[in-house]
Amino acid sequence: MKKLFFFLCFIAAVGCTNAQTQTPFTPPAYIPPYSILTTDSVTITPANLKKNKATMIIYFAPDCSHCQHLMFELKPHMKELKNVQVEMITFVQQIKAIQTFYRDFDLKKWPNWTVGTEGYTYKVQQFYHVATTPYIAIYDKNGKPVKYIDKDPKVADILAATKKL
Structure with a gap:
């Protein structure tokens, strides 16, 4: 009886370890x-994107310290x-x-920047499986x-990826 009990425990342990093995998530190859x-109360969709122009999506939270830090670091590179x-x-x-976020980072100077909320849909969050912000897709x-950055985005990595476009 003890052998059967240990055998069943072994099978359960092996089953649990295999259940935790996950393949890394790769988002679909489209926007x-x-x-x-938007901050102007206008609804924007991918149909509003300009054709033949590179796109960067930044999933963020206005009160996220990492998002704010990224914006402070990006600010001197806006022309790039x-x-x-x-x-x-x-x-x-x-x-x-x-x-407030839009104003604090003076994004009105940059017409190529759009800031808005997806509201309660969470479609973008689910699309990329966003666990932490900021999340960047180029x-x-x-x-x-071209590139997905899901952890600790570095401005140098972002600029390097956008220069190739």
Whole structure:
């Protein structure tokens, strides 16, 4: 009886270890279908993106210290990103918080930057399986993915990826 008990425990332990093995997530090779409400209360979708122009999607939270730090580091390099459409998408529903973020980083100077909320849909968050913010996806002018950055984005990595576009 003891042997049977240990055998069943062994089988359960092996089953549990295999259940925890996960393959890394790779997002689909296209820009996600999204609908965001911008700081100007305008609804934007991928149909609003300019054709034949690179796109960078930054999934963020206005109160996220890592997101704010990234923006402080990106600010001196905004001219280098002027040929990239940047879509900053958040799950935060408070338009006032998003407007404050937009104002604090003076994004009105950069018409290629759009900031908005996806509201309660969480489509973009689910599309990329976002666990932490900021999450960055960079696409070439044909909408094909060039780079995904899901942890601790470095400005040098972002600029290197966008220079290739």
